[in-house]
Amino acid sequence: MAEGSQSAPEAGNDMGNDDAIGGNVSKYIVLPTGYCGQPKKGHLIFDACFESGNLGRVDQVSEFEYDLFIRPDTCNPRFRVWFNFTVENVKESQRVIFNIVNFSKTKSLYRDGMAPMVKSTSRPKWQRLPPKNVYYYRCPDHRKNYVMSFAFCFDREEDIYQFAYCYPYTYTRFQHYLDSLQKRNMDYFFREQLGQSVQQRKLDLLTITSPAGRWSW
Numbered sequence: 001m002a003e004g005s006q007s008a009p010e011a012g013n014d015m016g017n018d019d020a021i022g023g024n025v026s027k028y029i030v031l032p033t034g035y036c037g038q039p040k041k042g043h044l045i046f047d048a049c050f051e052s053g054n055l056g057r058v059d060q061v062s063e064f065e066y067d068l069f070i071r072p073d074t075c076n077p078r079f080r081v082w083f084n085f086t087v088e089n090v091k092e093s094q095r096v097i098f099n100i101v102n103f104s105k106t107k108s109l110y111r112d113g114m115a116p117m118v119k120s121t122s123r124p125k126w127q128r129l130p131p132k133n134v135y136y137y138r139c140p141d142h143r144k145n146y147v148m149s150f151a152f153c154f155d156r157e158e159d160i161y162q163f164a165y166c167y168p169y170t171y172t173r174f175q176h177y178l179d180s181l182q183k184r185n186m187d188y189f190f191r192e193q194l195g196q197s198v199q200q201r202k203l204d205l206l207t208i209t210s211p212a213g214r215w216s217w
Contacts, residue, residue, distance in 0.1 A: 021056035021069050024048035025085070030060050041157060042091040048084065052168045055085035065097040067142075072104075075198055080104040083116075084164040090154035098163070101139065103146040110136035110148050117166060118152070120159040126167055171201060178204060187211045 026049040029039050039045070044066070048055035057069035073079040080102050108114070115129040129150055139147040154161065182191050194205040 021071055023056070024053050024071065025055050025058060028058055029089075030058055030066070032060070032063070039089060041089060042094055043089060044087050044096075045089045047086045047088075050086075051172060052082075052164075052170045053084050054082050061099075064095060065099065067099045067101045069102050070100060078104060082165050084162070084168055086160050086162045087154075088160040090157060090159070090161065092155060092157050094154045095151065096154070097149060097151050100148045101142045101145060103136075103148060105146060108136050108146070108148070110134055114166075116148075116150055117164045118161060120156065120161045122156060122159050126164075175202075178206075 025046050028046045030044050030046065031039065032043075035043075046055060046058050046068075047053070054070050055068060056071040059067040059069075061067055068083070068085075070080050070083045073082075081104065083100055113131045115131045115134045117126045118129055119126045129152065133151045135149045137147055137149075138144055152161075152163075178191060181189055188208060188210060190207040192205050192207075194203045197203055
């Protein structure tokens with residue numbers, strides 16, 4: 001799961017070639033070619049600068065279509081699967097096609113009926129998009145990478161919409177869960193720190209066994 005540390009330019013519609021992916025986009029405003037002035041409703045704003053967010057680049061293909069580039073896994077540029085980003089400044093009844101254009105997997109459950117997740121500020125419960133609106137295929141226009149395209153219609157202008165590969169489960173949420181288990185003082189549950197990740201996050205070692213069978217390191 002990638003995390004962001006850099007920001008994309010504030011506005012524009014062309015971020016270079018396929019290799020120009022830095023940090024996560026941060027309130028990135030997509031403006032039509034040749035447009036000058038303040039963004040209007042319908043000029044989408046993309047953001048992935050939050051925990052578990054992943055979206056490194058946005059290219060506008062047409063008025064309705066956008067190519068989205070995801071960042072690779074930490075320390076392994078070969079794997080590109082996870083995405084999680086928000087879209088705001090939408091117009092009511094605005095229809096779009098989002099293409100995630102640089103997946104690394106040759107096989108995906110998206111071919112077998114799985115669909116991305118979506119929620120919005122007024123509808124905070126995650127829901128799956130209709131599978132009929134989702135397509136997973138190999139695209140010659142993107143170095144023969146695998147592309148997942150989905151169609152979506154925004155229906156509430158004041159909402160911020162969030163899209164994800166599947167249900168996000170953040171490091172912070174997991175740490176809160178482990179904290180709650182530890183506070184219960186269960187005699188068959190033992191938690192200790194094994195080390196730190198390359199991003200300096202705590203790596204927990206959990207031992208779940210009978211009290212008589214627990215060992216010490």
